[in-house]
Amino acid sequence: MRLFIAEKPSLGRAIAQCLPASGQPVGRPATHITAGDDVVTWCFGHLLEMAEPESYGEEYKKWSFDNLPIIPVEWKLEPRQEVAAQIKAIRTLLKECSEVVHAGDPDREGQLLVDELLDYLGNRKPVRRIWLSALDETSVRRALAGLRDNRDYARLKTAAELRQRGDWLVGMNLTRAYTLAGRRQGGDAVLSVGRVQTPTLALVVGRCLAIEGFAPKDFFTVAAVFSIPSPGHADRSTKTNPFSATWKPNEGIPSDEEGRVLDRRHADAVRNKVEGRPALVAHFEAKERGQAPPLPFSLSALQQAANKQHGLGAQAVLDVAQELYEARLTTYPRTDCAHLPESQWHEARQVLAGLPAEYAALARQADASLRSQAFNDKKITAHHAIVPTGQRPGQLTEPQRLVYDLIVRAYLAQFFPPYRFRDTRIIMDVAGETFEASGATPLQSGWKAVYAVQDDEEEDSRQTVQQTGQTDAGGKGNPLPALKTGDTGICGQAETIAKKTTPPSHYTEGTLIAAMTRIHQIVEDPELKKRLKETAGIGTEATRAGIIETLKKRRFILEKGKKLVDTPTGRALIQALPEPVKSPGLTGLFEQLLKGVEEGTVSPDRFLEQQIAFVRRYVTHAAEIRTASLAPTAADAQATACPACGQGGLRRIKGKNGFFWGCTRYAEGCKATYPDRKGKPALEAQAQKQKT
Numbered sequence: 101m102r103l104f105i106a107e108k109p110s111l112g113r114a115i116a117q118c119l120p121a122s123g124q125p126v127g128r129p130a131t132h133i134t135a136g137d138d139v140v141t142w143c144f145g146h147l148l149e150m151a152e153p154e155s156y157g158e159e160y161k162k163w164s165f166d167n168l169p170i171i172p173v174e175w176k177l178e179p180r181q182e183v184a185a186q187i188k189a190i191r192t193l194l195k196e197c198s199e200v201v202h203a204g205d206p207d208r209e210g211q212l213l214v215d216e217l218l219d220y221l222g223n224r225k226p227v228r229r230i231w232l233s234a235l236d237e238t239s240v241r242r243a244l245a246g247l248r249d250n251r252d253y254a255r256l257k258t259a260a261e262l263r264q265r266g267d268w269l270v271g272m273n274l275t276r277a278y279t280l281a282g283r284r285q286g287g288d289a290v291l292s293v294g295r296v297q298t299p300t301l302a303l304v305v306g307r308c309l310a311i312e313g314f315a316p317k318d319f320f321t322v323a324a325v326f327s328i329p330s331p332g333h334a335d336r337s338t339k340t341n342p343f344s345a346t347w348k349p350n351e352g353i354p355s356d357e358e359g360r361v362l363d364r365r366h367a368d369a370v371r372n373k374v375e376g377r378p379a380l381v382a383h384f385e386a387k388e389r390g391q392a393p394p395l396p397f398s399l400s401a402l403q404q405a406a407n408k409q410h411g412l413g414a415q416a417v418l419d420v421a422q423e424l425y426e427a428r429l430t431t432y433p434r435t436d437c438a439h440l441p442e443s444q445w446h447e448a449r450q451v452l453a454g455l456p457a458e459y460a461a462l463a464r465q466a467d468a469s470l471r472s473q474a475f476n477d478k479k480i481t482a483h484h485a486i487v488p489t490g491q492r493p494g495q496l497t498e499p500q501r502l503v504y505d506l507i508v509r510a511y512l513a514q515f516f517p518p519y520r521f522r523d524t525r526i527i528m529d530v531a532g533e534t535f536e537a538s539g540a541t542p543l544q545s546g547w548k549a550v551y552a553v554q555d556d557e558e559e560d561s562r563q564t565v566q567q568t569g570q571t572d573a574g575g576k577g578n579p580l581p582a583l584k585t586g587d588t589g590i591c592g593q594a595e596t597i598a599k600k601t602t603p604p605s606h607y608t609e610g611t612l613i614a615a616m617t618r619i620h621q622i623v624e625d626p627e628l629k630k631r632l633k634e635t636a637g638i639g640t641e642a643t644r645a646g647i648i649e650t651l652k653k654r655r656f657i658l659e660k661g662k663k664l665v666d667t668p669t670g671r672a673l674i675q676a677l678p679e680p681v682k683s684p685g686l687t688g689l690f691e692q693l694l695k696g697v698e699e700g701t702v703s704p705d706r707f708l709e710q711q712i713a714f715v716r717r718y719v720t721h722a723a724e725i726r727t728a729s730l731a732p733t734a735a736d737a738q739a740t741a742c743p744a745c746g747q748g749g750l751r752r753i754k755g756k757n758g759f760f761w762g763c764t765r766y767a768e769g770c771k772a773t774y775p776d777r778k779g780k781p782a783l784e785a786q787a788q789k790q791k792t
Contacts, residue, residue, distance in 0.1 A: 103197035104140040104230070105190065105214050107204045110426035112142035114235040115203060118244060131189035139197065141190055146213050147183045148220055150268050151176035165280055169273040169719045171712055175265060177220060191221050200227045202250050207434060207482050208698065209642060211253050212260035229253055234431040236489040238447070258704055259697040266690065266711045270295045273715045274681065277722035278673070285725075286759075291673050292654050296639045297647050298677065299684040303615055303622075304657050305666045305674040307607055314603035319360035320367035321597050322347035324535055326379050326528055328581065328589035341581030342592070345528050345535035360601070367596045374530045375594040381587040382534070383527040386580075389540075390518035393547035395438035395474050396485035396510045399641040400617045402433075402503070407610030410502045411662060414609040414645035420503045421486065428491045430507050434642040435483035438474070444484070445475045448515060454490030459508055462550055466515035474514050487511045509550050516547035524580040530591045541579040606663035609648055616644050619684045638687050668751045676725065681718055743783055744772035750781050 106112035112133065116123030121136025132141035153160035153170050155178065160170060179187050194200070200223065204210030218227065227250035232243045274293035282291050327342045347370055355361050397405070402421065406412040412420075421433035448468040455463050474485065488508050496504060520543040528535040545552070607615065615622070619637040639647055648664075651657045656670030666674075680686050693710070696702030742750055742763040750761045761774040761781035774781040 101197045102138045102199050102201055103193050103225075104138065104201045104203050105217070106140060106142040107210050107213055108144060108426070109142045111203060111205075111232070111235065112140045114240055114428065115230070115232075115244070116140040118237055118240040127189065131186060132193060139193055140203075141193055142186075143190075143213060143217065144183055144186065147180060147187055147217055148177040149180055150264060151178050153272055163276050163280055165277070165719075165723050168277055168723075169269070169712075169715045171269070171715075177216060179220075187217075187221075190217065194218075194221055194223055194225065197225060200225050200250075201247065202227055202229045202253075203232070205434070206231050206233050206432060207642065208256045208260040208263070208694075211256040212264070215250075215257045216261070227251075232432075233435075233483050234489055235425065235428045236491060239431075239489075255698050255700055259694045262697055262704055262707050263694050265708065267295050269711050269715050273719055274722070277719045278677070281676075281722045281725045289669050290654075291669075292650075292656075293673075293677070293681065294647075294650075295687055295690055296643065297650055298674075298682050299619075299638055299687045300612070300616060300647050301651055301656050301666070301670055302674050302682040303612065303684065304607055304651070304664050305671050307604060308666045308671070311603045311606065316603075317356070317360075317362060317601045318364075319356070319362050319599055319601065320364045321361065321599065322367050322371050322374070322535075322594055323597055324371075324374055324530070324594035325592040326530075326535070326589055327592055328379075328381065328583055328587050341583075343526070343537055343580055345526065345537035348534045348536050350532075350534070364596065364598070370533055371594045371596050374533055374535075374591045377531045377591050379528050379530040379589050379591045381526065381583050381585055381589075382529040383525070384583045384585050384587070385526075386522055386524045386582065388520060388543065389523045390520050391546075392473055392518050393513035393516060393550075394510065396440065396487050396514065397507060398436050398438045398485060399433055400436070400613050400644065401438065402486060402506060403613050403645065404610040405506055406503055407608055407613075407662070409506075410499075412499060412502065413648075414613050415649050416499060417503060418642075418645045420497075420499045424500060424504055424507075427493070428489055429493050429504060430489060431485075431487055432483050433486055434640075435481070435486060436641045437479070437481045437483055438485045439476045439479040440474050440484050440487065441480055442475045442477050444487075445471050447490075451488060451490035451511070452515070454492060455488065455508060455512075456492055459512065462512050465549065466512055467517075468515055470515050470517065472514040513547040513550045516550060517544070519546035519548045520544040522579075526580060526583060528591070535591075537580060539580050606665060608662045608664065609645075612648060612664060613644055616647075619687075623684065637691075638684055640691075672751070678718065678721055680714075742770060742772055745770040750774065 104112065104115055106115060109130075113123075116133040116135050116138075119135040119138050119140070121138070123133035123135035123140065125133050132139050155176055156170065156172050159167050200218065202211075202214045202218075204212075204214040228247040229250040229252065230243050230247055232240060234240075271292075271294050275291065278291045278293055279289070282289060323344055323346055325342050325344050347367070349355055349359065349361055349366075353361055353366050354363060361367055395401075399418065399421065403412075403414045403417045406417045407414065418433065421430065424430040425433050452463045452466055452468060486507055488504075488511055493500075493504065521540040522543055523538075523540050525538045526536065528537075605611070616638040638644070648657075651670070652659065655667055656673070657664050657666055674682055693702050693707050697704060697707060745763060750763060759776040761776060763770040763772050774783055776782070
């Protein structure tokens with residue numbers, strides 16, 4: 101008998117339905133399905149979890165610097181209590197089978213999830229591996245026909261195991277160390293530190309500080325309207341094509357590092373200089389260009405689009421994508437890949453024909469003979485992009501419908517021709533000053549027809565070409581005229597335009613996910629930047645949403661509408677931690693080392709040695725902290741704004757006579773204080789004092 105062990109029940113059911121004999125559930129609740137000579141059972145995610153420190157010794161029940169760092173000699177896993185019955189059932193089935201088929205999800209965590217259970221149960225039976233990226237019948241049958249030896253995936257398991265242990269070492273030791281440092285200073289919060297969560301928190305804190313410290317600057321530019329006589333008319337003076345262009349300051353004009361002119365007098369002088377003067381077309385260029393359809397979605401890209409267009413949180417998008425996958429409506433969601441196997445191109449007609457009725461018109465317009473850049477075997481990673489399977493959905497919830505719609509339209513776009521537009525650029529010379537206009541005029545909608553029913557903001561989120569000047573890719577505004585270099589005309593009305601610099605925007609869940617995946621963009625070290633660009637950034641497709649949820653649950657960040665803001669506790673923690681502990685660059689390198697383990701270029705011993713050395717160093721740092729920077733407590737989150745200044749938050753402070761509350765903007769001049777009453781600020785006491 102073959103025993104299939106799936107990662108979750110839905111995957112087990114999908115496999116059972118494609119086995120030669122029809123499957124029958126066994127048990128109440130069902131623990132497995134019999135299918136002729138085969139049996140399919142399942143896990144519920146990880147059935148085992150890393151043991152807590154006290155499992156390695158009674159002395160670790162007490163948090164103390166005396167027993168840090170905790171470095172297990174032999175690592176322990178313990179069964180999750182709520183799945184004990186399922187583990188017992190799998191143990192029994194293992195004794196009866198002749199061969200095991202590992203059916204974990206197609207990634208390193210899916211590999212570890214089943215492998216660690218087999219190790220825990222002492223399995224000695226041969227193990228084969230089924231690699232499933234989609235649950236439609238065609239994909240399952242193809243995977244069943246292509247089983248491989250599970251030993252081929254040993255390095256994948258090792259990398260996942262090391263990731264688990266590395267996270268444990270950093271999380272358990274540094275959380276205890278910095279929490280103890282905070283308690284020594286009068287705090288009472290658990291200051292959780294994690295390999296991914298701490299650098300992610302640092303991103304949010306850094307952005308909030310940048311916004312608070314932002315000082316707007318005035319800057320100025322000049323816009324002018326140009327009229328060039330139209331060619332081909334006898335009376336050239338009466339036929340003109342007016343268009344607007346923007347001043348490009350010469351090198352001699354004082355400007356800031358961004359090239360912005362800060363002194364209005366320079367802009368006014370240029371305005372007066374050019375208005376009504378003859379103008380020359382110094383350069384004219386108009387090219388017809390094509391834009392290929394945007395690639396299908398990776399999970400991160402799907403989370404960003406769903407957050408921007410529909411306000412869905414990252415975890416909600418992952419949950420919905422998982423539901424759609426388990427319902428066999430879409431393919432595996434936890435993917436960092438935006439490409440598709442070339443073999444799937446041959447299945448396009450079947451998938452398009454299976455789409456729901458609301459997409460029927462688009463499906464008829466789609467040309468399945470077109471092969472977009474998405475179909476590329478060389479760019480496939482462990483999984484391919486998220487696409488529909490061609491199975492028709494039943495009743496969908498509203499979040500499911502919205503996410504499914506994004507996935508379907510991205511797939512449909514692959515079978516439409518490129519969007520074509522005329523890209524125009526004009527450089528004008530007037531009185532020695534340079535003005536520039538650029539824009540795009542649509543020629544053929546191509547794949548944009550797939551998004552025509554959506555509003556402009558949604559459509560823009562799937563575009564990659566940026567337009568400035570007279571018209572955008574959507575065709576708004578007046579198109580730039582067809583000119584030629586050397587044409588002459590007149591600079592008509594000109595005006596000085598005053599603008600202000602704006603602060604960076606708060607992170608949303610979507611933009612924070614983007615920052616985590618593109619972390620190389622904010623790393624200054626050139627070599628580190630280069631190496632991080634080649635990796636997946638902070639965390640993985642499967643974990644980023646969970647990291648954001650963890651930061652919210654621990655009250656390190658708060659959600660205000662769609663904005664993510666830090667709390668006093670979260671900010672105090674980041675400001676107290678040394679750079680390497682919160683560095684996104686070094687966290688990204690952690691993932692790169694794990695990738696090296698997967699590929700066989702980094703030894704497991706080397707990886708653990710580096711993690712242990714890192715932990716020892718920063719446990720020592722925490723023990724030596726002598727500032728009050730870690731004093732904020734868990735009660736900080738109870739008050740998010742100081743009533744006195746309306747900008748700072750309130751934090752609980754231990755003084756000579758006990759606890760009191762003070763404003764986090766003390767250094768900026770807000771000296772408001774409030775008595776502590778059962779762990780909360782007594783705001784009314786301060787108000788009465790001010791009134792008196």
